[in-house]
Amino acid sequence: MSGRGELAELGDIDRIIAAALHEDLASGDMTSRLTVPALAPANGRIIxxxxxxxxxxxxVVRTFEQVDPAVTVELCVGEGDRVKPGTELVRLAGLARSLLAGERTALNLLGRACAVATLTHAYVEAAGPTLRVVDTRKTMPGLRALDRYAVRMGGGHNHRNDLGAGLLIKENHIRCAGSVDAAVRAAREHASHAVRVECEVETLAEVRQAISAGADVLLLDNMDDQTLREAVExxxxxxxxxxxxxxxGITLARLPTLATIGLDLVSVGAITHSAPSVDMSLLFELP
Structure with a gap:
């Protein structure tokens, strides 16, 4: 199983992998060169x-292709699958030195993606079927394509990819424009008809202003549950x-309540900026 079908969704993943491999292998692998015979074969399992x-x-497939195209990689589970402890995720076979050279880069990138997907899944489950969980731009620098892909594999959805991919008026834009009304009207006047105008609001007065000025989407920021109910009304x-x-202030415990208020979307920075590491390991077996 090559996994090439998903590579198009991962953005410029080859560049990311190449940079990560260079970071780890810029001066070679001294330990493997001195202790592992050059032609020694090995099998590996990521668990x-x-x-x-x-x-x-x-x-993982592409990482080892860059290290050594002769390494074979078999993916044992599908993208987005929920797995139990002890599940075999990936099988590897090739020269031991090649497996050792790609091990840390492969595990770092796989672990990061699984961490984001796992936390996203927890938020999606807590939110239920009517409240859509979306990410933010609070991604790991240089790994945004991987983080956004992982959000989707966890059942979440993507917000704008970059500053030019959507029109979102936030607090500092409003300060520069002078008011919510001025910011929204300026955006409405100059934006293409195909672009939605979204505005961050923090008070009920700003909710009224933004809607009156023509906002298509409201970002209700840091409101308690009762204020959110009033904003929805x-x-x-x-x-x-x-x-x-x-x-x-979005937590897993709060999501079931938010799902009853009448909201459409919940954006959660934590799914990318605070995803805890997942525990996995690559175990070698000598033929």
Whole structure:
């Protein structure tokens, strides 16, 4: 199983892998060169040591292709699959030196992606079927394509990829423009008809202003549950087509309540900026 079908979704993954390999192998692998015979073969198995959502198997494939095209990689589970502790995730076969050279890079990238997918899955499960979980731009620098892919594999959805991929008026834009009303009207006037205008609001007064000025989406930021209920009521009365996104103070425990309020989206920076490492290991077996 090559995993090439998913590579197109991972952006410029070859560049990311090449940079990571250079970081680890810039001066070679002294230990393997001095202790492992050049032609010694080995088999390897990557094992999950905890429950997790598997993600980025194709990255493992591509990592070892860059290290040594003769290494064979078999993916044992599918992208987005939930697995139990002890599950065999990947099988490897090739020269021992090649497996050792790619081991850390492959595990670092696989572990990062599985961590994001696993945490995203937890948020999606807590939010239920009616509240869509979306990511933010709070991604690991240089790994945004991998992080966004992992969010999707965890059952979440992507917000804008970069500053040019969507129009989102935030607190500092409003300060520079002078008011919510001024910022939204300026965006509405100059943006293409195909672009949604989203505006961050922090008070009920700003909710009213943003809708009156023509916002298509409201980002309800750092509001408590009761204020959110009032914001939803105001929005539905003024323009029931406005999409409502909530952010700030989002926890797993809070999501079931948020799902009952009438919101459309919940954006969660934690799924990418605070995903805890997952436990996995690469075990060698000599033929």
């Amino acid at each position: 999950a040591k905890q429950a997790l959502s598997f993600c980025a198997g194709p990255v 105001i929005a539905r009365q003024q323009n029931d087509r406005v999409l409502l996104e909530v952010s700030g």
